[in-house]
Amino acid sequence: MHSTSVYAVKTLPRKEYFASGHRACPGCGEALAVRLVQKVLGRNVVVAAATGCMEIVSSPFPQTSWEVPWIHVAFENAAAVAGGVEKGLEVLKRKGKIKEQKISVVAMAGDGGTADIGLQALSGAMERGHDMLFVCYDNEAYMNTGVQRSSSTPFGALTTTSPVGTQQKGQLTHKKNMAEIAVAHGIPYVATACPSYPLDLAAKVQKGMDADGPAYIHILSVCPSGWGISGDATIKLGRLAVQSGAFPLYEVENGKYKITVDVEELLPLEYYFKPQRRFRHLSKEMTGQIEENVRQKWQELKKRSEGD
Amino acid sequence: MKMTERAGMEVSFAAAEAVKLCNVDVISAYPITPQTHIVERLAEYVANGELDAEFVPVESEHSALSLCMGSQAVGARSFTCTSSQGLALMSELLYITSGMRLPVVMILVNRSLSSPLSIWNDHSDVMSIRDCGWIQFFVHNGQELYDHVFMAYKLAENADVLMPVIINVDGFTLSHVFEPLEMISPGKIEKYLPPYVPKYVLHPDDPLTMGAFTLPSYFTEAKKAHDEVLKTSYGHILNTFNSWAQVSGRSYHPVEKMYAEDAETLFVVMGSFAETAGEAVEAMRKQGKKVGLIAIRLWRPFPFEDFCHAVTGAKELIVIDRALSSGGPGGPLASEIRSALYNVENRPQIRNYIAGLGGRDVTIEDYILMHDNSIQGSDYEIYGLKGDETSA
Numbered sequence A: 001m002h003s004t005s006v007y008a009v010k011t012l013p014r015k016e017y018f019a020s021g022h023r024a025c026p027g028c029g030e031a032l033a034v035r036l037v038q039k040v041l042g043r044n045v046v047v048a049a050a051t052g053c054m055e056i057v058s059s060p061f062p063q064t065s066w067e068v069p070w071i072h073v074a075f076e077n078a079a080a081v082a083g084g085v086e087k088g089l090e091v092l093k094r095k096g097k098i099k100e101q102k103i104s105v106v107a108m109a110g111d112g113g114t115a116d117i118g119l120q121a122l123s124g125a126m127e128r129g130h131d132m133l134f135v136c137y138d139n140e141a142y143m144n145t146g147v148q149r150s151s152s153t154p155f156g157a158l159t160t161t162s163p164v165g166t167q168q169k170g171q172l173t174h175k176k177n178m179a180e181i182a183v184a185h186g187i188p189y190v191a192t193a194c195p196s197y198p199l200d201l202a203a204k205v206q207k208g209m210d211a212d213g214p215a216y217i218h219i220l221s222v223c224p225s226g227w228g229i230s231g232d233a234t235i236k237l238g239r240l241a242v243q244s245g246a247f248p249l250y251e252v253e254n255g256k257y258k259i260t261v262d263v264e265e266l267l268p269l270e271y272y273f274k275p276q277r278r279f280r281h282l283s284k285e286m287t288g289q290i291e292e293n294v295r296q297k298w299q300e301l302k303k304r305s306e307g308d
Numbered sequence B: 001m002k003m004t005e006r007a008g009m010e011v012s013f014a015a016a017e018a019v020k021l022c023n024v025d026v027i028s029a030y031p032i033t034p035q036t037h038i039v040e041r042l043a044e045y046v047a048n049g050e051l052d053a054e055f056v057p058v059e060s061e062h063s064a065l066s067l068c069m070g071s072q073a074v075g076a077r078s079f080t081c082t083s084s085q086g087l088a089l090m091s092e093l094l095y096i097t098s099g100m101r102l103p104v105v106m107i108l109v110n111r112s113l114s115s116p117l118s119i120w121n122d123h124s125d126v127m128s129i130r131d132c133g134w135i136q137f138f139v140h141n142g143q144e145l146y147d148h149v150f151m152a153y154k155l156a157e158n159a160d161v162l163m164p165v166i167i168n169v170d171g172f173t174l175s176h177v178f179e180p181l182e183m184i185s186p187g188k189i190e191k192y193l194p195p196y197v198p199k200y201v202l203h204p205d206d207p208l209t210m211g212a213f214t215l216p217s218y219f220t221e222a223k224k225a226h227d228e229v230l231k232t233s234y235g236h237i238l239n240t241f242n243s244w245a246q247v248s249g250r251s252y253h254p255v256e257k258m259y260a261e262d263a264e265t266l267f268v269v270m271g272s273f274a275e276t277a278g279e280a281v282e283a284m285r286k287q288g289k290k291v292g293l294i295a296i297r298l299w300r301p302f303p304f305e306d307f308c309h310a311v312t313g314a315k316e317l318i319v320i321d322r323a324l325s326s327g328g329p330g331g332p333l334a335s336e337i338r339s340a341l342y343n344v345e346n347r348p349q350i351r352n353y354i355a356g357l358g359g360r361d362v363t364i365e366d367y368i369l370m371h372d373n374s375i376q377g378s379d380y381e382i383y384g385l386k387g388d389e390t391s392a
């Protein structure tokens, strides 16, 4: 099967399907991730998108960044719309109304459109077993509406609705583990990814596309505007997220865990937190506590991926 | 060979039969009383191989309509069906379906909106989405529901219309009764409703972007275009009624009239009210009262001209609403009619009764009472309140 080694940078398709000229902020990690995902998906795909940054930056009428068929309906229903696309294509092929060919069906949403308002539709789609790939572009807040917290915002992070005040210091809850929620649905393929590791990401998209049934990929997408970093630090921050253990890269293929980007020794979490304005209020002790939690989770994941 | 056959069956099953004959590609729905029988029957058809379609039992009405939008966008003839709270949950998407010109057909088995919770019939569900931009019909009986399913697809998929259609049918009062129905042969339907040839589809061979957003520089134009299409769909609706009359022998009109020419008082109703009101009018005519009946079949686009034309001879209209605009001017139908008539000279007086809420029966005697009584000092009256001796 495919593995990371199948892809070398030069073997990534040159063709762009998410055209430049979109209106994302400079250094947007989501836009970069979308671009990479679409490269791997190629031309024979239909994309259903949720409302959010990527939808807004790519589709201001009468312009579009999409060189593949793309539909946006609302915020919480990308998985359901994609389910309809999949069923529609299936029945039309069966009835001979369109020609027989493989057309991948992909749903895309931000962390809000996935882990919060879109969770029900996503769970329904995974449970019903639609043959589709759902990609969550996780920038850890509702960025499109001005950086409000989501259930995917990490503990301690400052957002406009998890402010830093005298009584509260940023997000009070821990990041919801969407990948594990997807795994719990018993679907054939689940992975985490980050565009700072483009070949790893590409291999996972390929696997998700090839999986027979629902696949879920959760992509950490660095957001310079929302995280308070400069636009040229995106790639570096993604690497630090992975190298510190804050966002481990792994996949779960038919229930089997595998860390795809192993880290011999985790970097101090501080390296990852320090450049970001959203964590600037955290004391050394707080960061230390969060780091403990991160390391514990990393160990658990390691155990699971060595399990069998 | 006989061209048509009559069969006694539950109206919900007749509706499902019609959807099957339309050879739909995708059905997606979520259970809610009193819609369930239609959808259950369709699930059986698919399970038995009597209908080659995808039946997708989703986890909510929101997803049911979302899924139909996705399937319709790739060119699959799609069907959904709901009631009451289900419609309310879908409401966000109703506006988007029509804005995106996705010709989904929905049967809305009308039921009251909570609270208090009631599974019984009134029109508060559909009135909550009045302006969602779909073509909307009300039917009077099971035969009409059966017929309107074919017409709805014919109309919705017309390349010059491309609008979703809601067929309103009163919950229980109509959906769960047995009726002798004239069924149409599959051969005739095949001719009347050829396979759907979509105008715009999502397909890699010709990539389209659907559901773009607009800045203020285009939004108003988009809304104007939508309004325009709905208004011009009127002509296509007439054509659809006519072509159906040729197939079935049954003719429909946006505004149905009974003794309207010489009536001094006209009842104005929608849905199954038309049947009982019709009988009441017959009874009153026998007593020499100059009454008649107007039933609005086409709710959107509202047939202003037809309506005004139909009522200009009358002195008084008794508009009966099955929904209440709380804190507002009475019933939504009466509001529409008042604005329709505002510029008409010698317009009839209007009395507005709100009746039949939450499944309460409105009988022939009630119509006679409404006719004979008057409303004191108000534009509308909630009819038949307990302790009100003017009615049973």
Ligand SMILES: Cc1ncc(C[n+]2csc(CCOP(=O)(O)OP(=O)(O)O)c2C)c(N)n1
Pocket (backbone or CB within 6 Å): A030, A051, A052, A053, A054, A075, A076, A109, A110, A111, A112, A113, A114, A137, A139, A141, A142, A143, A144, A145, A150
């Ligand atoms: C039903 C509904 N509620 C709220 C909104 C407003 N809204 C639009 S996008 C968005 C946040 C999107 O956040 P996310 O899914 O994380 O995507 P991002 O913009 O961060 O990429 C919100 C709250 C909406 N469009 N629809």
Ligand code: SF4
Pocket (backbone or CB within 6 Å): A023, A024, A025, A026, A027, A028, A029, A030, A031, A053, A054, A057, A139, A143, A144, A222, A223, A224, A225, A226
């Ligand atoms: S706010 Fe963040 S996610 Fe949205 S376009 Fe800007 S950088 Fe990208």
Ligand SMILES: [Mg+2]
Pocket (backbone or CB within 6 Å): A110, A111, A112, A137, A138, A139, A140, A141, A142, A143
């Ligand atoms: Mg987000």
